[in-house]
Amino acid sequence: MQDVVKVVIADDHPVILFGAEQALLKFPGIQVVARARQSTELIKVLQTAACDVLVTDLAMPGGQYGDGLPLVGYLRRNFPNLPIVVLTMLENAALLQRLRELGVTSVVNKSDDLSHIGLAVQHVSRHLEYLSPSVKASLDALRMNSGGKSDEVMLSRRELEVVRLFVSGMTIKEISEQLNRSIKTISTQKNTAMRKLGIDRDSELFQYAQSNGLLNLSSHSAEDTGDLV
Structure with missing residues (x-):
């Protein structure tokens, strides 16, 4: 029998939080165990709940641990073995590249179909990379513009x-x-x-x-x- 993947979702927008959870419910073997609206709630949840994968918004202001790349960095330092799926509306290729440099192997753009969140969770739970279509297109464009050299960023x-x-x-x-x-x-x-x-x-x-x-x-x-x- 397949192990259940326990997921924590964090997003400051209730509609996105609800939509992401509903999208994940369609995937057998994925269980949403907790939700958070900002970084203070998120860190508290991660310290107390069993979690296999974190799905988190990138822009989530108002919490004690900030948001954006500083929050991702904090998560990577304090929960180094926790796979992270980042949700974002940003399409800036350099920012996406920076996320990957921090060890985030899965990024989903909120403008893409929400089913990509479940696909991303499935991939990262198996230590595989997953990028939704918009994210992949942005990173491909960055590689083309820099001749494949990430240090151009x-x-x-x-x-x-x-x-x-x-x-x-x-x-x-x-x-x-x-x-x-x-x-x-x-x-x-x-x-x-x-x-x-x-x-x-x-x-x-x-x-x-x-x-x-x-x-x-x-x-x-x-x-x-x-x-x-």
Whole structure:
């Protein structure tokens, strides 16, 4: 008899939480054992409930342990043997690549059919990778644009510094004055960072920075992280 895969679901949107659970109910051998709405609830559940696979939203603000990549990093450090399926609406290829670098082998875009959540759980419970169609397409595009070199996504320390200051609310001119670099240099470093990340609009840059935890970095911690993304 096949072992039951015990799943914990975390998402701050009740509709997504309900939809994900209903989608998983259609898969024999998968049992939803607990739900969480933010990271505080999630960590408490994981510390007390038997769980084989975690299905978690990427953007889930309001909890003690944050969300986005910082939360994923915390989970990987404290629950290293727990397979994670990440749910996200983000399609930025560099962010998806960063998730994989953190050890997340399964990512499902919420715009894809919810049945992919169950397929992802089945795969990661067997130590296999699973990417929903939208995610796979984004990563394929990243590989094509960078010639197959994932290191093309890495931001230099100076580019990271400019991005961090820009998303903190500073203008290009203000960043130029603070870092004692020309406006042209700052603008070039910002544009280069956006090109590497596959980002076209400032709004996407803010979204990316939030998911990476860059909005919470001090100037000293930014220097210490080096090529963070």
